[in-house]
Amino acid sequence: MSQAIPVIPGPQVVPSAVCFRCDVCCRFPEQDSILRPYFTEDEIRQAVTHGISPSSFPDHRGSQIEVVRHPKDEGFLCPAFDPVTQHCRIYEVRPLDCQLYPFALMWNAPHEKVVLGWDTLCPFLLEQAGEESPLRRAGQKPSALTLPKAFLEQAQRIANYLESDHVLDSLAVHPRLVTPFQPDVVVLHTLDRLTATLRSSNTHDTR
Incomplete structure (x- = not known):
């Protein structure tokens, strides 16, 4: 269990x-x-x-x-x-997967590191970043957007939470909680402990 x-x-x-x-x-x-x-x-x-x-x-x-x-x-x-x-x-x-949103837990594009980012498809966060139009219409790269301090602080709390021992153990059992790379997500943190945990347990399969 x-x-x-x-x-x-x-x-x-x-x-x-x-x-x-x-x-x-x-x-x-x-x-x-x-x-x-x-x-x-x-x-x-x-x-x-x-x-x-x-x-x-x-x-x-x-x-x-x-x-x-x-x-x-x-x-x-x-x-x-x-x-x-x-x-x-x-x-x-x-579930945790829903609690995380509009932050996203995923592999980076080369599938080398697990990262935490925020989803630019979320209209509220997009507005907080000062962008009113969806990026696909605006022609702007997600990486050019920055969230206000309060949201970045919450992202840091979530990153710390995801790399805590108890959560690491659970994520090792359920590696599919980490999604494949999503191009609409702005990366905020690289999760080295989680990456190492999934690599060492040989459970870095994705959805």
């Missing part, structure tokens, strides 16, 4: 009122999107206890959730997301 991963310290970066108005999170253009949230064994048990169907998880030892077709629009939704209320049905027990 896997150990529960502790809740990420510090405040929620994006205010709830902003999240409820957003149309980015919890939605996926493809049924097999690599960005579908990954649940550990313990997180799957909690999700099922809170009403998510066991069939949503292909492997109860740890897996990405199976998304469902959007009832009124194109694409797919996380089955924990209620499109009417714009709320997550399991918010209080949401």
